[in-house]
Amino acid sequence: MSTGKRLFQYALNFKRIIVFALAMLSVAVAADLAGPFIAKKMIDDHILGIESVWYKTDSETGTAELKGSYYTKDPQSADDESIRILQAGRGFVVTETDIEFDGKRSYEDGILTISQGAKAAQYEAELLSSDELMNFYKLELPSIIELLAFYFVLMIVASIFQYGQRFYLQKSANRIIQKLREDVFRQIQRLPIQYFDNLPAGKVVARITNDTEAIRELYVTVLSTFFTSFIYITGIYVALFILNAKLAAICLLLLPILYVWAKLYRKYASKYNHVIRSRVSDINGMINESIQGMSIIQAFSREKETHQDFEKLNREHFTYQNKLLSLNSSTSHNLVQVLRNIVFVAFIWYFGGEALQPSAAISLGMLYAFVDYINRLFNPVQGIVNQLANLEQALVAGERVFQLMDEEGIDVSAEEVPRYKGNVVFDHVSFGYKDGEYVLKDLCFEAKQGETVALVGHTGSGKSSIMNLLFRFYDPQEGKILIDGMDITGMPRQTLRRHMGIVLQDPFLFTGTIASNVSLEHPDISRETIEQALSSVGADRVLKHLEKGYDEPVIEKGSTLSSGQRQLISFARALAFNPAILILDEATSSIDTETETIIQEAMDVLKEGRTTFIIAHRLSTIRNADQILALDRGRIVEKGSHDELMEQKGKYYQMYQLQLGKKDG
Structure with a gap:
């Protein structure tokens, strides 16, 4: 169309x-x-209407007087006698003779001359005075x-x-x-x-x-x-x-x-x-x-x-x-x-x-x-x-x-499902942002309910891509992802995400207040839940000095708050929504040591009963993870707990020693 x-x-x-x-x-x-x-009509019938044929009548009502006689335009109530009023130059003249044709008019010495091309005709006529002319015009004024x-x-x-x-x-x-x-x-x-x-x-x-x-x-x-x-x-x-x-x-x-x-x-x-x-x-x-x-x-x-x-x-x-x-x-x-x-x-x-x-x-x-x-x-x-x-x-x-x-979109679904347990399985998943260029290759792993799974690897190894697939921001080209045994591609995206939460490395805050950024105006999240979430992640200790407390205004992207404060609000947001699956995408990499300590203290509360995925560059923050996946160029090269991977002295061991060495240096 x-x-x-x-x-x-x-x-x-x-x-x-x-x-x-x-x-x-x-x-x-x-x-x-x-x-x-x-x-x-005004011009032809009334302003120039006096140039019509005027019929003599005995009636004095609704007529014009001229030299003791009365005249009207209506031939039905008049005698056979008639006159014709014509404009000649700047004046008006009256003649009792019928006019054969009309054309250019001139008046001199009682004679009206009308010429049209080679033809000319003369008629006896008399010049009307102003008062006599007004007698005829008065009849037109009402109309x-x-x-x-x-x-x-x-x-x-x-x-x-x-x-x-x-x-x-x-x-x-x-x-x-x-x-x-x-x-x-x-x-x-x-x-x-x-x-x-x-x-x-x-x-x-x-x-x-x-x-x-x-x-x-x-x-x-x-x-x-x-x-x-x-x-x-x-x-x-x-x-x-x-x-x-x-x-x-x-x-x-x-x-x-x-x-x-x-x-x-x-x-x-x-x-x-x-x-x-x-x-x-x-x-x-x-x-x-x-x-x-x-x-x-x-x-x-x-x-x-x-x-x-x-x-x-x-x-x-x-x-x-x-x-x-x-x-x-x-x-x-x-x-x-x-x-x-x-x-x-x-x-x-x-x-x-x-x-x-x-x-x-x-x-x-x-x-x-x-x-x-x-x-x-x-x-x-x-x-x-x-x-x-x-x-x-x-x-x-x-x-x-x-x-x-006209871009192909995805309808927003209002379908609700019960909160799932959070058992996640990646079954031979391969994915690429461009056709034929896979960034994830044949991934196979399982995260059971309540487990904490850490993803580590160099930049470009595919850590964030795993999260993108889990949230269905993208779908894999090969393999499938299961949650509680259900293929997520068969679930509406909004239904899937309803029981998932995420904390990003650079958290995004909307214009509003601290409280509105925690609840995102969700009707099911009460003020009590907001305050409890902020308290659980230790935000009350960091935000208590603000003049309006949790109602402190937040401008676009939260630029008036520190990175640590923004991150704590983001943690409280994830907690308030009570997700079954929680993703922490390098959530502690951009905050100071003191705030990180506060967050680490709240992590156990935040992860309780939830399947948690952590993407971390600071390997010291994931030592207690139930399972660590070491990624390299889109493949899982090592899998196990911190102690198990350290004993293997492979990829993870090298990365850990490298960070430890930098810290010592």
Whole structure:
């Protein structure tokens, strides 16, 4: 399905509001477009209405007096005698003779001369005084006032409904974009970990914020303008066809011209917008990375080089923005002006030709209405042309967002299972992050309930990969992993992780408080459980000096806390969730000796009744492990307790002696 269709599908979620808004828009347009018709009637029937044939009558009511006689426009209540009032130059004259044809008029010495081309006719006439002329105009004033009042009411109605349609269209647009953002964020939570391994966080953020904001502009401004313009154009064409079908047909040529221009414009604008959106994403990614690594940048004096890299991206973004600006500037306003001039030339040519015909009967009101409608026609045309740039930006942004949403994800499962015992078996497991490049090769081991299993080995030996498989961040290519005899690939990921806990080397704290970071706002974890968990890991001794205690605010990543404090909170978090399987991923490698002593004292409490996996570089911290697995290049080369492995004097013995030697040195 195309991006445009998918965006339309989102709009259908709120079709009732949109339909209601469009109904209000239709009423507003109808009320607004009635103006030129009212003006035409006012000009032709009333302002210039005195140039009609006036019939003599005996009635004094609702009539105009001229030299003792009374006249009316209504032939039903009049005599056979009639007069004709015509404007000649700046004055008005009256004649009792029928006019054969109309044309250029002149008056001199009681003679009215009317000429049309080679033809000319003369009539006896008399110049009207101002008072006599006003006697006839007074009859038109009530009708003029009524039309003006009617037009005023229509303008109020149009304003009310215009406000309503804008309010409801933009309300629906805000709801659409709210739903889209929720769907995008929900999709992010469904994506596997490997997706984020290959895409910088800043680029993901750009799609949720910048790209969805561009799509919001589509619904709030672009589609609102398009809907309004389409209904206005339709209404104007209906009015033009009512007035004069031939000229309206000529004006229809605008539509294919606009269509062809829009196709050509989108061809180039799409190319530029793809680059612009990509560079915005790159810039966000680089800014995010620079902020995260600002301490390293400043410590190694890389500010200049980082600025140069940013400047390069920013320059490319600027270049393509200018290309898009040049495209918009050279087409949008110029195109509308050219089309406007073409239509006015056709208008002048058509009415000029009509005026030369002997039977021409083109009124001033008709001319006014046509000019008014043609001017109004180009306002929505200008609106459409001006919004094409925003439309293209939104479509490109939508394409990027839907690419993210089309990524294969994993539905979040709410299925609950009883807390499992924690017997873990790796049965001939092989795994690689890339096809054919295994980082774990034919692993076989068993961790029984309540045992502590330590994983040791040099960097890249596969220790963390074992944890990634156990948590099902990835699945093995060969073999299987069993928990209590159940293959974990047959369990929903969330169900599996519900009874697992992890403490990372660099713990992540969320914005909130110390207490909220322990419970992660889980409804089943009470305040008492939080405090008990913090006390069990010894955090009360380290955090007691804080002003608000466990309600002390924590900002992003817990940067105001020491590494030891963050680690203790992370330990308390794992304990509060009461996992059956606990993973400690080098959890004590980045803390000071005093805090490590506190944690070591709590480890026995934390590991009680749980199957615990420890990844440790400090081999002294795993001496009491029930089982130690020594890894080398993805294989288990040694397996046993600390004493057993020391007796073998193999890989583990060498590593232990090396660390012991460094310590002694």
